[in-house]
Amino acid sequence: MSNGHRTRPPAEAVxxxxxxxxxxxxxxxxxxxxxxxxxxxFSVLRVAVPGRRELATVVGHASQIAVGEHVHATGxxxxxRTHGAQFKADWLRVSPPDSVDGMxxxxxxxxxxxxxxxxxxxxxxxxxxxxFEVIDREPDRLLDIPGIGRVRARRIVENWQGQRAVREIMxxxxxHGVSTSRAVRIHRTYGADAVRVLTDNPYRLARDxxxxxxxxxxxxxxxxxxxxDAIGRRRGAVQHVLTQAVEQGHCALxxxxxxxxxxxxxxxxxxxxxxxxDLEVDAGDVAVSTIDGTPVYALATLAAAEQV
Numbered sequence: 001m002s003n004g005h006r007t008r009p010p011a012e013a014v015x016x017x018x019x020x021x022x023x024x025x026x027x028x029x030x031x032x033x034x035x036x037x038x039x040x041x042f043s044v045l046r047v048a049v050p051g052r053r054e055l056a057t058v059v060g061h062a063s064q065i066a067v068g069e070h071v072h073a074t075g076x077x078x079x080x081r082t083h084g085a086q087f088k089a090d091w092l093r094v095s096p097p098d099s100v101d102g103m104x105x106x107x108x109x110x111x112x113x114x115x116x117x118x119x120x121x122x123x124x125x126x127x128x129x130x131x132f133e134v135i136d137r138e139p140d141r142l143l144d145i146p147g148i149g150r151v152r153a154r155r156i157v158e159n160w161q162g163q164r165a166v167r168e169i170m171x172x173x174x175x176h177g178v179s180t181s182r183a184v185r186i187h188r189t190y191g192a193d194a195v196r197v198l199t200d201n202p203y204r205l206a207r208d209x210x211x212x213x214x215x216x217x218x219x220x221x222x223x224x225x226x227x228x229d230a231i232g233r234r235r236g237a238v239q240h241v242l243t244q245a246v247e248q249g250h251c252a253l254x255x256x257x258x259x260x261x262x263x264x265x266x267x268x269x270x271x272x273x274x275x276x277x278d279l280e281v282d283a284g285d286v287a288v289s290t291i292d293g294t295p296v297y298a299l300a301t302l303a304a305a306e307q308v
Contacts, residue, residue: 041184060089068106
């Protein structure tokens, strides 16, 4: 939506600081969600920024977003010929509202199934700024509100817990250097299992998510503290080299070439690649065959397709 050029931040946006590199920092409350793509996370928001007279247009990625929530973003101000000044966020974090009005608007936004604007007002009037804590820790108190029975209360709590899980996943990903747009794609792919997948084997990202290759997965893995000689890293290198070979027109690679290229990629001794290669074959992810008496290796999916 933003094809304009960079511009100086509006003078009145005093809470949007700018660092020496020209990157700006903006925070405020979401007043309107103009657009949100649930698949890609692409969002256009109208945000109330303290010290700024007009609402700021923020363009970025968020897994889920609702009116009343707070956003904290880094990026640049750009000027779009059609839409004017916009804050183009390359990193965007969402946090729950902390004011009564923000909580009321958030609960009534439709994000929490079972709560509409009227019930949101009732909940906030009954529990004030403790409303989130009540839903979290004392859900039976919801039954004190007219119109909420056990079935509806259970539905509200389940949806509330689901939203909290999403937020915790995004916080985990951001804390380990994952950009917001990639974090959205990771969450969309793995859902509630995102943290477990990344903790167990971050190199799955390169296999499972289009546009995230080995180098990106490796960067994330190192942020997570994965050792340089971890077996998952070595196996990921084998997969990456074989994928590159296909892109270069080679269906398979001989043992020595595959070993040397994978070792160079992860800067390890070639002898450490042998174990990874054996495990890839045992798992059925890599196929081995013989050409003129020389063992060659290929991606199992490619080898299977050629046999059809």
